[in-house]
Amino acid sequence: MPKQPEQTTTSSQPSWVSARSDGFGLVGSKDLKTGKCIFPRIPETSPSASRYAAIDLSRRGEVYSFTVIHPNPKTGEKPFTLAYVDFPEGARAFGRLNLPTAGAAKIGMAVDVCVESTAEAGTHYHFIPAKDQM
């Protein structure tokens, strides 16, 4: 299951996160002229904000494409997966895809959004394979 965020106040969250009954989720913007969506949400303080409406993105999306990054061996960091994820609302988000050991990404696989927020590290999101695919 997606890890739920620690308790924080919504006022401390970035504009691309919203608190919902089942935890925090991602927020995009819908272009009022074209009807198309983008992520992250256009900041509310932007002079461009009136061109868009905020839209909550589903907790589940689908991998459109991905890559496995192999950091320079000098860094000692392990490979990790990054992905474009398409949401039913018509928005695409980019982020890290955390896979179980020996797991591999696939185009079209369902993934869930996880939002984590701590006072020390701030707010971050990532994707994990959808529960019924793990």
Place this chain on the structure above:
Amino acid sequence: MSKDVFIAGAGMTPFGRHDGATMQDLAQAAVLTALADASIDASRVQAMYNANVYGGMVLGQVLMRDLGITGPALYNVENACASGATAVHLACQALRLGMYDTVLVWGVEQLTQLGGGTIPLQRNDYKTGLYASQGMTLPTVYAMRGTRYLHERGEGPELLARIAVKNRAHGVRNPFAQQRKAVSIEEVLQSRPVAEPLTLLQCCPSMVDGAAAVVLTTLRPQASRPAVRIMGSAVQSGHIEEGCDDILDAEITARTARIAYEQAGVAPRDVDVVELHDAFTIAELLYYEALGLAERGGSAEMLRRGDTALGGRVPVNPSGGLLAKGHPLGATGVAQMVEVVWQLQNRADGRQVEGARIGLTQCTGGGIAGVDHAASSVHILGV
């Protein structure tokens, strides 16, 4: 177009690590070579255009100060990887309007000063900042295009490796290229993975310095060699990435190319030689289709047939391209034109495309700003 614009002179430094050299050294060397190639004195230069990404404020003035080319208008131009081509485009506009009759354009970059690795992302955008914190880099963007391309087209990574094999074989023939070693498909695939499906030999080298310069004029050059004319010059900016767009369509590049072809009055089939923006192998395959060299879905077969290799129907990146020659950002667009000038004037020793009369250059840069690339530029040159 009210006036013809000619490239009267062209010159560049070798691309590579220039330890001990400054950006002044590189830019001045390229400028002096281009002026000598044009057989004109610096006193005839009426305006200057300096293209660069990471050099800082009023760089152009600093670069030309000690050379004594001072006084005329000097425009500092930044448009990511398309900076050099954008500078040429702006110069063409001024020349066609009759503001000047002879101008100097150069591009320069010293990426070795950044310490290597992937180049830094811009820090002027909340979206780029968020995505950078998630791990976004330029190789990431291209790698995801590669993954999607192989998935949709039913291809394997060997196809991408063929681009590196071709362009690196071309680079062996070019003394201005940074990496002049031929490689096999196996060597490409077995080189260190960077961002799957891209391996190290499928990425342009990041530790590279260099400069390139051209003299543009509306006065028809009197040299005995063929006069190279800029037939088409287009720059476009990217639309916002909305919805779930197709990341393989390279819309900005296709749009820019259409404008350039229309200006030049030629079709893709008329082009004899191409220098395009192969920062990563997948890019070249996408640009075959965006530039109209191949039909949609036809890039893989075009490559496999050898159409784009030296000796093929329309050689692409005879210089070695960004993959072998190197990609000092601000210099790249100008260097592409230097190569095409040499090709059209039968001066590309060792890598000459026989009988080339029309050449195309393409730069598309800034792929991480929430738009379908920030800037694209296409130029069509002819004799």
